[in-house]
Amino acid sequence: MADTAATGQQKMEFQTEAKQLLHLMVHALYTHKEVFLRELISNASDALDKLRFESLTNPAIKSGSDEPAIHIKIDKTAKTITISDNGIGMTRQEVIDNIGTIARSGSKAFLEKMTGDQKADSNLIGQFGVGFYSVFMVSTSVKLVTKRAGSGEPAAVWESKGESDFSIEEGTREGHGTDVVLYLKEEESTYVEEWQVRSLIKKYSDFIAFPIYLPNDKGKEEVVNQTKPLWCRPAAEVTQEQYKEFYEQVLAGFDEPLSILHNRAEGIMEYSSLLYIPSKSPFDLFSLERKHGVKLYVKRVFIMDNCKELLPEYLRFTRGVVDSEDLPLNISRETLQKNPVIEKIKKTLVGKILGKLKELAENEPDTYKKFWQEFGPVLKEGLHMDYENKEQLLELVRFQSSNGTKDEFTSLKQYVSRMRSDQKDIYYITGESREIVEKSPHLEVFKSKSIEVLFLIDPIDEWVVGDIYNYDGKQLKSVMQGDLDLGDLGKEEEDAKKKSETKFKKLSERIKNILAGRVKEVHITTRLKDSPACLVSEANAMGAHMEKLMKAMGQTVPESKRILEINAEHPILMNMHARYSADPKDPDLEEWVHLLYEQALIAEGQMVPDPMAYSRRVNNLLMKVSAKTGNPGPTDDK
Numbered sequence: 001m002a003d004t005a006a007t008g009q010q011k012m013e014f015q016t017e018a019k020q021l022l023h024l025m026v027h028a029l030y031t032h033k034e035v036f037l038r039e040l041i042s043n044a045s046d047a048l049d050k051l052r053f054e055s056l057t058n059p060a061i062k063s064g065s066d067e068p069a070i071h072i073k074i075d076k077t078a079k080t081i082t083i084s085d086n087g088i089g090m091t092r093q094e095v096i097d098n099i100g101t102i103a104r105s106g107s108k109a110f111l112e113k114m115t116g117d118q119k120a121d122s123n124l125i126g127q128f129g130v131g132f133y134s135v136f137m138v139s140t141s142v143k144l145v146t147k148r149a150g151s152g153e154p155a156a157v158w159e160s161k162g163e164s165d166f167s168i169e170e171g172t173r174e175g176h177g178t179d180v181v182l183y184l185k186e187e188e189s190t191y192v193e194e195w196q197v198r199s200l201i202k203k204y205s206d207f208i209a210f211p212i213y214l215p216n217d218k219g220k221e222e223v224v225n226q227t228k229p230l231w232c233r234p235a236a237e238v239t240q241e242q243y244k245e246f247y248e249q250v251l252a253g254f255d256e257p258l259s260i261l262h263n264r265a266e267g268i269m270e271y272s273s274l275l276y277i278p279s280k281s282p283f284d285l286f287s288l289e290r291k292h293g294v295k296l297y298v299k300r301v302f303i304m305d306n307c308k309e310l311l312p313e314y315l316r317f318t319r320g321v322v323d324s325e326d327l328p329l330n331i332s333r334e335t336l337q338k339n340p341v342i343e344k345i346k347k348t349l350v351g352k353i354l355g356k357l358k359e360l361a362e363n364e365p366d367t368y369k370k371f372w373q374e375f376g377p378v379l380k381e382g383l384h385m386d387y388e389n390k391e392q393l394l395e396l397v398r399f400q401s402s403n404g405t406k407d408e409f410t411s412l413k414q415y416v417s418r419m420r421s422d423q424k425d426i427y428y429i430t431g432e433s434r435e436i437v438e439k440s441p442h443l444e445v446f447k448s449k450s451i452e453v454l455f456l457i458d459p460i461d462e463w464v465v466g467d468i469y470n471y472d473g474k475q476l477k478s479v480m481q482g483d484l485d486l487g488d489l490g491k492e493e494e495d496a497k498k499k500s501e502t503k504f505k506k507l508s509e510r511i512k513n514i515l516a517g518r519v520k521e522v523h524i525t526t527r528l529k530d531s532p533a534c535l536v537s538e539a540n541a542m543g544a545h546m547e548k549l550m551k552a553m554g555q556t557v558p559e560s561k562r563i564l565e566i567n568a569e570h571p572i573l574m575n576m577h578a579r580y581s582a583d584p585k586d587p588d589l590e591e592w593v594h595l596l597y598e599q600a601l602i603a604e605g606q607m608v609p610d611p612m613a614y615s616r617r618v619n620n621l622l623m624k625v626s627a628k629t630g631n632p633g634p635t636d637d638k
């Protein structure tokens, strides 16, 4: 009966991913098992934050006279350690949802990471938000007693051995909050030693904003951690070590931060900010339900995690804390949007972060390079979204180029400083990878004249390049689009082109007819040196790579016809011209024209429209060539 199910004891299976996770926790993780304590304390602290926040707006919840705190008790005889908080607690259904059945976003990513990594390290746990299960690394069984504040529901008792199931039933608890009791494994009984637990709290949870009580060796409860928020202290008094610990303990940072910005604003607006630029991107940087970002506090009261209104999306890699004196405590997600205080803080933070990145780029290029490799594509989004800071962002973006190796990046400024004195524009090529663009026929004339070309190979570059448009008075020009105008640099090619245009006029028309429906025009090129032909887009049309990206995103893209450019000085074209002059109807011409077109597609990383027809053409050609170059006939070696 539903009623019994809601109050009596229920046995339930863990959800599949949860089971896999538990299995890993118990059997595959063997380093840093002690992080279970950090995870439980962090959950307790979150529960206290939630209570404080809900009590501001929900009259059914009174945070009461009890001091919000975390209490840890150890029992040497029973070999148990208990972590208690008087936070928000959970209803029976919340227990089932949160730590039993519902797949959590981090679980899958965690499992993927773990299975690929032999050196399983428990440090991954916090990063993926699958912390609670870490209790089973050290316990034979775990009991959780919890009561939800303001719900009027009785307490719920959850118990499990961390295998495939758990039980849940009604219980009693004085007041709201949660107790987690761990029945320690024999070999993990060191966690009943007071000194051990104390040192773990200092190591992993020192900056938790609520007091953590632990009985000393005389049985008297003492606060173990420092509770004054780190961001409230003057920067001069905080050590690097403390910043790092705060990053790990409060912001769930798992890497070495690249840069730390700690500021206090006083005057018209008062707030503190402590921001970190990480060195590694979290697994969910591109997910909408990202967990970490900037936490918002108002007068030291936690308001929310990952407050997206505080920073633009393109700076979402930043983690940290902002604590405002000017916002009302009962601010909600809805009222945050367009809030003038938030808007002003955001503006200053953006300025500070961009300023810091500029400083890194100028003074610590190696550090900046690390940043760029990790977050470059994200920062580039700013060029599309933040017009106000475009100038600054233009100094911060980096690209690979024909001038450097795949590990080198250039700024636009550096590119300009290397431009040939007679060069007017900045040239770029877009494509799927360095390997593809590097070998592109479109680069031939640039190589021959030592003109540097930027390689735009991030998917986002196609969008970004339109936003850059020009830099330092120089236009950005695609080497694959429009009429190539190299100015004085291309004089020689232009003269040759004019001559060939007359000579090739008729053949060009014939080619255009053969490729009717596929190409819009056939032009004599100035781009090519070694290749016979290539495809280009019209100046304002969508480039081939952009088209491919749009299709990959499921967009319907109008089929745009492109221009086939032919190299009149290439032997193939010269031969074709000779054949055409002798017999304008020569049937071989048709086959060759199709082949030239198909090869041009392949060279750009595109698909040929009819692969079977393509291979038939190549085979026919091979047949002819092999027959001509001495077919020895059937072998006859007895």
Ligand code: ADP
Pocket (backbone or CB within 6 Å): 039, 043, 044, 047, 085, 087, 088, 089, 090, 098, 099, 128, 129, 130, 131, 132, 133, 177, 178
């Ligand atoms: P995370 O804390 O990263 O979300 P966990 O596996 O540690 O992942 O916890 C799962 C969920 O269980 C939490 O998000 C929270 O909703 C709930 N929870 C865990 N511990 C507590 C607690 N002490 N009080 C209230 N809720 C808790």
